[in-house]
Amino acid sequence: MDRLLISKAVEEVRDGPFIRVNLLSVAEVDAYELRRLARRFKKLDIDGSGSLSVEEFMSLPELQQNPLVQRVIDIFDEDGNGEVDFREFIQGISQFSVKGDKNVKLKFAFRIYDIDRDGFISNGELFQVLKMMVGNNLKDSQLQQIVDKTILFHDKDGDGRISFQEFCDVSVRGCFV
Template sequence: MGNTNTQFTEAELEDYQELTYFTKKEILHVFKRFHLLDPDAVRLDKNVRLPLSKILELQELKVNPFKDRICQVFSSSGDGDLTFEDFLDMMSVFSDNAPKTVKAEYAFRIYDFNEDDFIDSADLREVVNRLTGDQQLTDEDMQQLIDNIFEEADLDDDDSLSFAEFEHVISKAPDFINSFRFRL
C-alpha cells in the first residue's frame, strides 16, 4: 500500500483531527481501513466515492440491521456511497471518543426512516422489524410495543418522537453508548 502518511498533508491531518474525535494516528488507521475496502480505486484517487456494496464489506456493518441507513445518513450524496471524509465522519461518530449527544443525534437520523425529523409509528415498526429479523412480531404485538414506547417516551402525545424526546429516552439507556460504536 505504501506509506499512508504520504496520502495527506500535515494540514489535512490537522483539519481532520479538528473535525473528528480522532488523533492523527487514528485518522491514518481509518484511512487504511477505507483503503482496504477497494485498494485499486483508493490508490488512484484518495477522494474516490466507494459504492455502498464496498462499504458494506466493513466487518462492523456486515451484521448490522441498520447498515444501509447508517451509510445513507453519512453519505454526502445521500445514496449510501461514501468518500473517505464521509467514512471518517462515520467512524468518528461510532468511536469511543464521540460524546453521547452526537451518537444520539445520528441514531435519531438513522431511525428516522422517512426523514421527517420525527420518529413515528412507521419508523418504529421498521426499527423493530429490523431488530427482530426472522422473528417478526404479530401485528397486535407490534402495535402494543409501539403504544408502550409512545406511552413512555412521547411526552407531548403527538404519536411521534421529536429529537428531544428521543434523547431523553436514550439518556435512560446506559448501554446505548456501547451499542453505538465501532472498534478501531
Template sequence: MGLASSRLQPEELEDLQSISNFSEAQIKTLYSRFKHLDKDNSGSISIEEMTAIPELAMNPLANRVVAVFDADGRNEVNFRQFVEALSVFSKSAKRDQKLNFAFKVYDVNGDGVIDGSDLFHILKLMVGSNLTDAQVQSLVDQTILEADVLDKDGAISLQEFKRAMFNADLENVLMIEI
C-alpha cells in the first residue's frame, strides 16, 4: 500500500479516507509517522515497534490494544490496518466505534463476551501487584454481577458493556491529536 514509494497514491488516500475518520492531511501525517516506526522498511510495524510508541509503552493495556490492531494475528500491522485501527481514536469517531474497540480490548479470548477470565486478565494488567488475586477476583465478580443484567449468563455481552459504559467519557479518553 504505497510503502514502496515515499508518497501515497491518490487512490490509496481515497481508500484510506473511506475506511477511517481521517482527512487526507491526517492520513499523510500518519503515513510519515508509520514510515518512521517501520525501522526495517518492511511495510509493516512489528508488535515490538508498536509497543515502543511512547504513548502506548506507558499504558498497561498496550499489548491488548496492539492485539486489537493486529486483527489477523500476524504480529505485525500494515499501514491500512494502522489507519483503520487508529481511526477509532480520532475526534470524529463515533461513540459506538469507541465502545466496540474498548470491548475488543477487554474480550481477551475473542469469543464475543467478556467473561470472568477476560476481566481478571485485564484488571490484573491494570492493577499489577497492588491488589491480591483474591481482591481482583472480588472486583471481577462484582463487575459481572452489576453489568450482566440483560441475559444473566455470567458474562458481559457487547450490549451489556455499552449499557455499563453509558456515562463513560470515551470521547476524550479514547482520542489522539493528529
C-alpha cells in the first residue's frame, strides 16, 4: 500500500475546494475504505501517472459494456483535464455509497444528462444520453419523439428544458424517461 498516496489524497480532500467536511460527508468513506480504494486506484493507474485515463478506466470489465462510462468519467473529472486523479476518484466513487446523501445521488444522476453543465437538461442533451443507452435499437425519429414527450411532460415551467428541481420532482414520482 502506498501510504503517501493515501495521506496526499486525504490532504487534497481536506484542503481542496470542498473543504474539510467532504472526507466524511461527501466522500462517505472510512480509513479502511480509503486504503482499499487507494489500492484499487493504484492498480488501475497502469502508467503510474497518478491519474486515470479513459483507457485505464475501461480496463475494468464491469465498465466495458456500460454505455454511460464516458459520462461518468466526465463527471468524476472535476477539473476537466481528461483524467481522474485520486481525489476526483474518491469523490466520484463515494456518490455510489449506500450511506450517501440522496441529494448528492440526485445531483450525480442529473449531471449524467446535463452534458454542458449549465444546470439544465436540454432536448439535445437528453437525446444524446438516451442515444448512448439505446444505440441503434431505435430510429433517431423514434428516439426524438420520446425525448420531446419527456421534456413536454416534465418541463413544468415551460422553458423547454428540465431544471434540477424538475428532475428531482420526477425522481420522487418515478422514472425520468
